[in-house]
Amino acid sequence: MIGQDIIARFTALLGEKRVMTDADAILPWVNDWRGRYHGAAAAILQPDSTDQVAAAVGLAAELGVPLVPQGGNTSMVGGATPPTDGSALILSLRRMNRIRNLAADDNLAVCEAGVILSNLHDAAAAADRRFPLSLGAKGSATIGGLISTNAGGTQVLRHGTMRALVEGVEAVLPDGSIFHGLDALKKDNRGYDIKQLLIGAEGTLGVITAASLRLVPAIAARAVGWVGVPSPADALSLLRLCEERLGDSVEGFEVIADDGLGHVLSHIPDTRCPIATRTPWHVLIEIDHGDLGEPGPGERLEGALAEALERGLAVDAAISANEAQAEAFWRIRESLSEAERAQGPALQYDISVPVARMPAFMTDAARQAERRFPGTTASSFGHLGDGNVHFHVRAPQGTTDGPSWIAAQGQGINRFVHDAVVAAGGSISAEHGIGQMKRAELGRLAGPARLHALRAIKDAFDPQGIMNPDKLVPRPEEG
Incomplete structure (x- = not known):
């Protein structure tokens, strides 16, 4: 733990109102957003200018005190959680909000x-x-x-x-x-x-x-469509069709397994399937226009989807009639994680693979996971255009003790999923980072050149190792 003499040095530097020491006030900020990681900190430093940040970091360097920078504390990988031993202070940037x-x-x-x-x-x-x-x-x-x-x-x-x-x-x-x-x-x-x-x-x-x-x-007009498709491969073909017909007006293209939609409909009030036909997979498309010229985005999207239906790439489709309906379509996508949590214990992966390999990965990895870990169910959703897959492996039905299931099965499932990602030429982190959750797996799977570069850059910038310790960069014994 950091002693009161060190806290006093930071208080003298920044002023009492910029150093939080009340344990109850600190508590929400030493736990990660998902509730998986829990740390300790004797104080939270709260500068409100760049000069004050520089002064605080300079003093930390002088004293050899580690700092954990923190914003909204929304990390999905424990990247903003301090160490459990209380050896670091949190450096909050929340007051720098101009x-x-x-x-x-x-x-x-x-x-x-x-x-x-x-x-x-x-x-x-x-x-x-x-x-x-x-x-x-x-x-x-x-x-x-x-x-x-x-x-x-x-x-x-x-x-x-x-x-x-x-x-x-x-x-x-x-x-x-x-x-x-x-x-x-x-x-x-x-x-x-x-x-x-x-x-x-x-x-x-x-x-x-x-x-x-x-x-x-700003967007002058937009159209949002919901499309039922037979497979992720058909979804990718639909994406390429939309790119050909609609150009760079395609702003969003999300692919969702039907069981994910089912979880939203079961657990999120006031949601309904946008199309009459339930299909194995679904696509959410948004196209945006910066002007109000004709034809409008709705008419253009309708033409592209009509062609998709004719070619058998789509089974059913609906286009939002107004902004409220467009928001309702997007609400389904944005509620997937919440619905997943309500469904029961699960291991959730933020990964990426080359776009061309994403459809096969989404189906094959799910099937292999269910076979490898009996009783589990696996499915995914993601940003098809950039190869980002949110892949979930759910505990067997009836599992009530999620932490015990994760403790028993988590490491094996992690290795299986990450090995499959690497075999597909992908990354074990697409958009959430490495933090502390994936640090050891990065050490296990990254090549020697990547690990050497990461450590060399870290050592060059931060020779004392005071900046966000034990995050991102694998320890030597981890790779």
Whole structure:
């Protein structure tokens, strides 16, 4: 544990109101979002400026005190949870929540790390712009955390991950120095791209304090369709058809197994299947237009889906008649994880494979998992256009003690799923990061060159190892 003498040093530096020591107030922030990881911290540091972050990190470097940067604490892999032994302090960026500038003409917003994603959405909309990244935790996830994990979401097909939307960053490095990189330069050949090293580093190389983010024009009109298809292979063919007919107006393309839809209908009130026919698989499509020209998005999507029905790629389809119906379609997709939890204990995997191999993976891996682990059921949903699969293996029906089932079967199922992913040329983390949950598996499966590079970069930036310890980078004994 960190002693009161060290807490006193940080209090003298930052002021009492910026150092939280009340155990009850700290408690929610030492547990991860899923409730799987539990840590301890003697204090939470709460700076409200970049200079204060730099001062806090500089003092931590002087004292050799580890820091765990934290935003909305929505990590799915225990990436923002402090160690159990209380050896680290939490460095919260939540007070740094200002949008410093939003320039509609430049399609740029400069946001501090603690800005909540939904607040950025609202500010961009007020300027007739939008920030094209959204996810279920948008009401609590912060910009700094989204950058640090290179978050994805449902719009990656058209706009890319967070990495593609960040034009510049400001960050405090582990020695307390400030990296000034907010200028949105299209060309900059001054050697290594520090910005790109910090994106996706999960706070292990420094603390992102602000970022310049790319905005896009607001949507003038959209159409959302729900399509029943026989298989994921047909879904991929449908995606290619839509890309041919609709071009880059295809904003979202989600594929969902029918049992996932069934869980939503069973557990989420006021939901219903958008089509009359229940099919083995379902596709959710959104196309967006930046203008109100003719033909409109609904008419264009209707033409593409009519062709899909004629070619046998689709069995049934519906197009939203209004915004309320469009939101109802998306609510099904956004409720899948909640419905899965209500269904019972499960192991959930955020993985990616090459797009061409995704349909076969979704069916074959599920079938093999059920055969390998009798009594389990497996299925998936995902962002078909970018190869991101959310693959779930559910405990046998009637299992009441989820933690005991996971303790007994979890390691074997983890290895099976991750081995299948690697065999398909994929990644064991698509958009949630490595954190502490997948660190050992990364060490087991990553090649020597990747592991050497990860460790060398970490050692070069953070020789004392004080930034987010035991996250992302496998220990030597783990690979």
